[in-house]
Amino acid sequence: MGYKAGFLGLIGQPNAGKSTLMNYLVDEKVSIVSSKPQTTRRRILGIWSSDAGQIVFVDAPGVIKADKGLNAFLAQEAKEVIGDSDALIAVVSVDEQKPEDAERIIDMVAASGKPWIAVITKTDLAEKSHRVMILKDMIEKKKGKVLSFSAKDSKKDAEERDALLIEFLELMPESPAPLYDIELFTNENVREMATEIVREKCFELLHQEVPYSMAVRMIKFDEESKMPKLHMEIIVSKESHKAIVIGKEAAVIKQIGMEARKEIEKLLDSKIFLDLKVIAKPEWFENKRMMKELGYAAKSED
Ligand SMILES: Nc1nc2c(ncn2[C@@H]2O[C@H](COP(=O)(O)OP(=O)(O)OP(=O)(O)O)[C@@H](O)[C@H]2O)c(=O)[nH]1
Ligand SMILES: [Mg+2]
Structure with a gap:
């Protein structure tokens, strides 16, 4: 397999755990996280590099509908991340208010025509564990691959992280060279x-x-x-x-x-x-x- 590199957009509802997942994957606090929805306001890049390739994660604001002010920008930014990425991760949380919200994200990502994988997040929330099967069904109906992640249960070991990264690298296009300096973990200054x-x-x-x-x-x-x-x-x-x-x-x-x-x-x-x-x-x-x-x-x- 040749060297691969590309942009991998994280798409989900506000508060789904996109920034938490990206920080885990690049093993650095790149993107800010809070318990309130709409924390991320513009795309933030998190970069992971290995001998096999480079993944440039694009953490996006949560998908919302809005047509004015700051919210219109957030909505536009999430849409642009879908358009600008080589592949996508649909981030769906077991904690979503309504499972239909997760379905909207899965439909949107599947409709992009780009390679994609879905990650079910917050699987540690035991009272919502029945949601895992519901979400899995939704994703499989759209022929998507399902992975799961819990920031709480994660042992934070390299093996667990690498297993996810290997799956994501598969989605990346071949590339003659990395897109960013391999020493960087973000382009934020x-x-x-x-x-x-x-x-x-x-x-x-x-x-x-x-x-x-x-x-x-x-x-x-x-x-x-x-x-x-x-x-x-x-x-x-x-x-x-x-x-x-x-x-x-x-x-x-x-x-x-x-x-x-x-x-x-x-x-x-x-x-x-x-x-x-x-x-x-x-x-x-x-x-x-x-x-x-x-x-x-x-x-x-x-
Ligand atoms: N229990 C639990 N909480 C989590 C998990 N992942 C994230 N959270 C929490 O969920 C909240 C939202 O996480 P973020 O990573 O900011 O979510 P986001 O999707 O980036 O949110 P926006 O930027 O607002 O769209 C934070 O309070 C996190 O600590 C998880 O696996 N389990
Ligand atoms: Mg965020």
């Missing part, structure tokens, strides 16, 4: 990863509409000093959200800052100084320039 870490903490610590209408951007990244200084803005869409993000006696913003700082320090392997400011930009997601600056612009709009 440190600035992007650090702002995503702050957004992840906001997603876990903020509630209702606030996490869905906020964004994070790096204002200044001073790498030169012995202790890198990162200045970021948390942009909310309403004046009233500012007080929520800051919290009583600044407790919430302090917690976001502390959790993010710890993780960014791991990423940079250095102590850092993290400065977070909360600013309100009413309805920022209606502003094309602002959306682009935050990385939420469709490729077709470049």
Whole structure:
């Protein structure tokens, strides 16, 4: 068998476990994860390389229907990942609200005409174990191969991971060379990863509409000093959200800052100084320039 390399898109409902699965496969925290749906907002690449080939996983936002604002971008981005990938993984969770939601994903992936495999996720949720058979039937009806994965039960050993990777590599086209430097595990840069870490903490610590209408951007990244200084803005869409993000006696913003700082320090392997400011930009997601600056612009709009 010759060398293989290509893009493998992860397609699923919001919260299905796509980012968790990708991080497991590349054995690095590349994509942020939270218990809330719609955590991933744009495609994130996770790269795995071996002597046999290279898989460039494309973690996509969950598939949703929307025609305006930030959600329209999320919907478009998931659609574009389907179009731009060489092959697809349908990620379906046993925890889906309705099995029909999973069926929609399977139909969509099968209809792409690309090679695909389905992965049933969250198989550790015992109360939902009856769903495994239902999902299996749906997938087999569409002539898809079924694998399963549990982030909780996984022994995190190389053997288990390799078994999945071998299946996925089969889906990749032959290629004369890798697509990315084989030393890389993502094409995200440190600035992007650090702002995503702050957004992840906001997603876990903020509630209702606030996490869905906020964004994070790096204002200044001073790498030169012995202790890198990162200045970021948390942009909310309403004046009233500012007080929520800051919290009583600044407790919430302090917690976001502390959790993010710890993780960014791991990423940079250095102590850092993290400065977070909360600013309100009413309805920022209606502003094309602002959306682009935050990385939420469709490729077709470049
Ligand atoms: N019990 C259990 N929880 C899981 C598993 N995989 C993921 N989760 C949890 O499910 C939630 C969503 O996981 P994500 O990886 O962020 O899901 P996603 O599909 O990327 O979600 P979006 O980016 O919002 O579309 C998180 O709280 C994860 O910890 C699993 O195998 N078992
Ligand atoms: Mg995600």
